[in-house]
Amino acid sequence: MLNSIKNCFNTEDFRKLAKRKLPFPVFHYIDGAADDEVTLRRNTQAFEEVDLIPNVLKGVENIDISTEIMGKKIDAPLFFSPTALQRLFHYEGELAVGKAAEKFNTFFGISSLATVSIKEIGNRFSCPKLFQLYIHKDKGLNESMIEKCKINNFDAIAITVDTIVGGNRERDLYTGFTSPPKLDLKSFLSFAFHPDWTLNYLFRKKFELPELQDFVQEGTNINISIGDYFSTMLDQSITWDSISDIKNKWGGHLCLKGIMSVEDAKKAIDVGATAIMVSNHGGRQLDGSRSPFDQLAEIVDAVGDKIDVICDGGIRRGTHVLKALSLGAKACSGGRMYLYALAGSGHKGVERAYSLIQDEIIRDMKLMGCRSLKELNRNNLRFR
Numbered sequence: 001m002l003n004s005i006k007n008c009f010n011t012e013d014f015r016k017l018a019k020r021k022l023p024f025p026v027f028h029y030i031d032g033a034a035d036d037e038v039t040l041r042r043n044t045q046a047f048e049e050v051d052l053i054p055n056v057l058k059g060v061e062n063i064d065i066s067t068e069i070m071g072k073k074i075d076a077p078l079f080f081s082p083t084a085l086q087r088l089f090h091y092e093g094e095l096a097v098g099k100a101a102e103k104f105n106t107f108f109g110i111s112s113l114a115t116v117s118i119k120e121i122g123n124r125f126s127c128p129k130l131f132q133l134y135i136h137k138d139k140g141l142n143e144s145m146i147e148k149c150k151i152n153n154f155d156a157i158a159i160t161v162d163t164i165v166g167g168n169r170e171r172d173l174y175t176g177f178t179s180p181p182k183l184d185l186k187s188f189l190s191f192a193f194h195p196d197w198t199l200n201y202l203f204r205k206k207f208e209l210p211e212l213q214d215f216v217q218e219g220t221n222i223n224i225s226i227g228d229y230f231s232t233m234l235d236q237s238i239t240w241d242s243i244s245d246i247k248n249k250w251g252g253h254l255c256l257k258g259i260m261s262v263e264d265a266k267k268a269i270d271v272g273a274t275a276i277m278v279s280n281h282g283g284r285q286l287d288g289s290r291s292p293f294d295q296l297a298e299i300v301d302a303v304g305d306k307i308d309v310i311c312d313g314g315i316r317r318g319t320h321v322l323k324a325l326s327l328g329a330k331a332c333s334g335g336r337m338y339l340y341a342l343a344g345s346g347h348k349g350v351e352r353a354y355s356l357i358q359d360e361i362i363r364d365m366k367l368m369g370c371r372s373l374k375e376l377n378r379n380n381l382r383f384r
């Protein structure tokens with residue numbers, strides 16, 4: 001029973017399940033963050049320092065929680081942030097998350113380091129799709145990914161701008177986590193004690209990073225830590241001009257993921273972005289960076305009427321989404337809120353995790369006396 005998703009009612013329950021199911025290097029890769037993990041903790045704590053003020057007797061029998069971002073209507077204001085290496089967490093990988101995105105009609109973000117190809121995702125899923133682009137030194141690789149997004153009907157590209165070098169993820173240094181995972185003396189016992197995971201990894205479809213493997217060996221055939229991958233493969237010379245170039249090549253909706261300052265939010269508009277994800281990469285990059293929720297009001301006040309502002313990271317509850325929307329975000333997004341559940345039970349886990357938070361959003365909207373997301377505003381909130 002302990003290992004059943006039926007006993008999971010919130011993100012923390014799924015986290016405990018993932019911890020039981022995964023070899024420790026893999027679990028800590030998901031769960032961990034940079035340096036002292038101060039930012040990781042703050043990302044969620046920030047929501048707890050603001051209180052909601054409900055209104056009552058508002059006739060909330062029928063409510064609407066749909067919103068529109070990057071030109072697409074989604075049924076709830078929460079979507080799946082792009083995350084790398086998903087088939088290491090469960091053999092269904094991105095296909096599990098895609099099924100859930102399709103079922104709930106929300107944005108499905110996939111990473112440059114996805115374990116399923118852009119083509120397969122494009123063929124299988126008709127939900128709104130976002131491709132996350134890491135700008136590599138290899139320009140041919142960048143162009144190949146952009147071209148594939150065009151051919152395969154992706155709706156938006158999100159360029160991650162906070163990963164110019166790898167964050168100092170010390171848990172990965174302790175565990176020796178690499179992509180692909182290496183079986184060494186240190187981790188051997190953990191793999192041996194998780195035979196389901198190990199057998200799935202060894203005998204199901206071979207682990208690969210389809211977008212990268214024709215261009216780089218690292219990550220698929222050569223073991224490398226994710227930090228080293230970023231620091232050696234990504235282009236540290238990029239500037240705002242590089243973003244304009246990509247925008248011109250792509251031509252569709254462009255999102256910048258990892259914007260934290262008002263100055264940069266304004267520049268995002270100048271280069272033609274339609275959306276920004278206010279994000280510190282789930283605390284995995286610059287520890288000590290402000291949390292997205294703490295920084296949201298400043299950014300919304302400066303650019304909220306000109307660009308879709310998305311609050312990314314720290315979301316563990318429906319009330320967190322309501323608080324971010326009350327400050328003016330158009331939607332929220334998250335990684336760990338679905339990754340623990342993916343590790344716990346593939347697509348069934350992801351669907352359960354998303355539907356629990358979606359139910360919370362609906363219940364909390366009714367308890368707040370709000371019939372549509374437009375009714376959420378700063379009068380609903382008090383900072384302690």
Ligand SMILES: Cc1cc2nc3c(=O)[nH]c(=O)nc-3n(C[C@H](O)[C@H](O)[C@H](O)COP(=O)(O)O)c2cc1C
Nearest residue numbers: 030081082083084111160281282313314334335336
């Ligand atoms: C295991 C893991 C892998 C991630 N991989 C990527 C990635 O490949 N590209 C990217 O832009 N962000 C990546 N992220 C960051 C997420 O897109 C998102 O910003 C972050 O998870 C938000 O914080 P949260 O986990 O608290 O929701 C990753 C996050 C996690 C936890």
